[in-house]
Amino acid sequence: MKFGASMFFTDYSISPAQLATEMEARGFDTLWAPEHSHIPLSRKTPFPLGPELPKRYYDVMDPFVTLAVAASVTKRLRIGTGVCLVAQRDPIQLAKSVASIDQVSGGRFVFGIGNGWNQDEMENHGTIFASRHKLARERIEAMKAIWTQDAAEYHGEFVNFDPIATWPKPVQKPHPPIFVGGAFPYSARRAIRYADGWLPQVTGADKAPLSEVIPRFRQMASEAGRDPAAMPIIIGAQPPDAALIESYAKLGVEMVYPSLPSEPADKILPMLDLWADLMRRF
Template sequence: MYIGAAMFFTDYSMTPAELATALEERGFESVWAPEHSHIPLTRKSEWPGGGELPKKYYDAMDPFVTLTAAAAVTKKLKVGTGVCLVNQRDPIQTAKAVASIDQVSGGRFLFGVGNGWNQDEMENHGTDFESRHKLVRERIEAMKVIWTKSKAEYHGDMVKFDPMMAWPKPVQKPHPPVLVGGAFPYGARRAVRYGDGWMPLRRRKAYAEVRELIPKFQAMAKEANRDLASLPISIWESKEDESELKRDQEAGVVRVIVSLDSEKSDKILPILDRWAKLAQKVK
């Protein structure tokens, strides 16, 4: 089972290069960067975490920029968006960004995607909140065509373009894995429909432990004739708990991801050292 770490990179956190170097030195598999283009001062939708929205959400850097910096100073560490808000991005330009970072990283990019919770934020981008799930699906389908076809075209209800050519193509074939974030059952259904993996949070209001829902997810995948090996599960927001991690491993979880605060190295490195020791016990 792999272990990754995520951070909202800001101008007051560790730099992406610092964290990536520290993670690779300690044997971590991946580094993850979230995305928020901005945070409107109005709030129609509640933050799923409850309470006040943390400052780091307002201050997050662009994930493709930070992950490129992380890739440039590492050789094996994978770099992933956790998650890219596809509903707020042009699919043609995003397809190029994904292919470009996969190229410069030598095929180490993991495309974590999500549909978003902040209604005001996405409305500023011209996205309708109620139809965002369909929009994301069509944008991802369209990007897959761009990545895999020399002459790409897509004609959906919300995303449409006539034959065109776009390079570079990704190093990974047919394309970097599209890991779909979201809760059970809706996020899980989207992962089964168009994803290459499911990335749920460990705990949500609807359930105390997502690991207990893995059999239901697997049944959902089998019903859709999806090979379970093509839908690895990555659990977010794992804690330093050996017994919990071993239960994850036994349940077939491929990856757990640690959420780090936006802090400097004096606060973060001791946490990474503890996780590196813990990782040796759950290989």
């Protein structure tokens, strides 16, 4: 069992450099950073995890910036987007950002992706909410071509470009591992179709416990011709509950991690110590 931690980095939270350094010293595996480019003041879609949208969602910094800082002060800690909103980003530029951060980190980047829930936010980027899933898939497929081919091209319904040359290529081959985040079963299907692992989430719309959906995910992977053992499962936003972590370990979950509040170091470091105590049990 591996352990990580996630944070919405803001101008009032612990810095990514300090958090990364403290995590590496305690033996954590991965630092995750989520993203929102902005929050429209009038939302068509409710927040899926509760009645009110927390302030940190409005204030979060760009994950590629904060994770690059974290990589610069560490040697072993992996860094990951948890999650990057692919449907809101240009795929050619995003492919370069992913390859660049994988290069500067020495191959330590994990590409967690999600298709998003905030309709207004997407529409401000020119993304049509109803077709965001196909758009995201095409962008991932296009980025894979960019990462693995010297003369890459892609022709789809939403992404279309003739042969291009762009470097750097990622350190990790064929590319950094891609994890799809979201609720069962739809994100599970997307992970099986074009990713390397799954970041399952429980939402108000689908409250099925992860202990039930994880075996179903593996069955779906097998039926689709994927090796379930080769598709790791990572579970975020977890409490420091030893019994719960033990149950995930028995299910073969690769990593669990908490979503730390956007607080300064004096609030965060005791939380890391608590998780470090749990880590030693596993």
